[in-house]
Amino acid sequence: MKLEDFGYNNKIETLKKENNLEAFEIGRVILEHKERYIVTTVQGEYEAEITGNLRYTANTREDFPAVGDWVALVMYDSYNSIIHKVLPRSSMLARQAVGQSGDIQIIATNIDYAFIVQAVDRDFNINRIERYLTICNTSNIQPLIILNKIDLIDKLSLNTLMDDLKKRINAVPIFAISSISKQGVEQLKEIISKGKTYCLLGSSGVGKSTLVNILTNTSLMKTKNISEHSKKGQHTTTHRELILLDNGGIIIDNPGMREIGIASGSYGLEKTFETIYEYSKQCRFKDCTHTIEIGCAVIAAVDIGEIDQSSYENYLKMQKEKDHFESTVAEKRKKDKNFGKMVKQFKNLKKSSKF
Structure with a gap:
């Protein structure tokens, strides 16, 4: 089986060179289960795990490999390998x-x-x-x-x-x-x-x-x-x-999903609910929430049937989820930043102490 059969192309080859990964084997993650991976390469399929450094430096789940990823790895026997880096993703x-x-x-x-x-x-x-x-x-x-x-x-x-x-x-x-x-x-x-x-x-x-x-x-x-x-x-x-x-x-x-929680990404909502966003350009207020404002073009369009009532309600619910998710992420980052400052102050205080 050729790696090209799994989608390898000139773009991925370029990413390999740009990230100075010529010394590594390149493969694609074809299966993931509890942070254990199966990766296909030109030499065949290998079980893989991530390096301790990759685990330590990861800030979020996005930094870990996922099915579909192209990764740089090193084989240490005929069946096992270690993933050193995840190549930049196209999506x-x-x-x-x-x-x-x-x-x-x-x-x-x-x-x-x-x-x-x-x-x-x-x-x-x-x-x-x-x-x-x-x-x-x-x-x-x-x-x-x-x-x-x-x-x-x-x-x-x-x-x-x-x-x-x-x-x-x-x-x-x-x-x-x-x-x-x-x-x-x-x-x-x-x-x-x-x-x-x-x-x-x-x-x-x-x-x-x-x-x-x-x-x-x-x-x-x-x-x-x-x-x-x-x-x-x-x-x-x-x-x-x-x-x-x-x-x-x-x-x-993929396993079936009962919940499809909306994370960040205003563009996704804008493209999905394109009609709502087009009408929103006509709203009296730029920060219109399309809920109670006088002069809201979206509400007016719903009232006359230009926008489907169920779609409008679904949009409001998903917009609220997105806003809550983004505010939660911002709050977590603020807490992490404050904690980092506290640790730094403690270290400085310890260095300056005579004891």
Whole structure:
């Protein structure tokens, strides 16, 4: 297997030289599990761990490797290696870390396209799709929406669902497929290009693992039947993994996500809710929050139906999450800075002391 099959190109070669990494082996992280990694290189696959220095100097989770990363490493036997550096990323898909205020969780890196997978049964949720769109747009990753399990509903219901989706989301390709009947699968395969990296996003049970198996024409990913109790697909993926497709594309499968917390990134919200931002330019006040202000063009557009009410409410909720996350990060940085000053003062006092 050539490294080019995993997306290696002239741009990565340039990054290798610019970062003075010619003496190191370059590989791509294809699997991550509890800070243990599998990295593919021209010499094959290696288990890898990070150096103590990399762990010590890391300021945030962003400084650690993630699936999709290109890394510089040294092999110390036939199966094991040590990661010394993560090469600069072209993109990073991330969300708020669950239960950790002010921190982020990296979903995957160096992604070209994201497949936002939604099942068309009772779990279908446009608000959730807008959340996925926002984290994709924040990192300039091209999103595509996949409506899976269309065999579970009739054609009229599917058309109604598609119309509702298009009213709120524009300029994003939508593919309606069935992993059972294979309807729409060939059209999806046709858009996958050699050397490009695609990432699967979606809740548990929407059929991501089954879709991977179809795209690879294998049974790489474990799947389970629909639960008799909930009538939903059962979640099976437990880790992130990068997989090669038959046509040369590269796909990253992810565990299902119940929460898609919005972190920093005004651009992501602006691109996802482009209509709202266009109307906001007409607001009377530049710092309009679009909630209670007189002369708010956004509220006026909602009232006359130019902006969808549900989309507007979803936007306000996500904007509030983003603002809270950014204020939390700023507060943590302030505390860290004050703590650093206190440590420095203590050291100076200790040096000047006679005792």
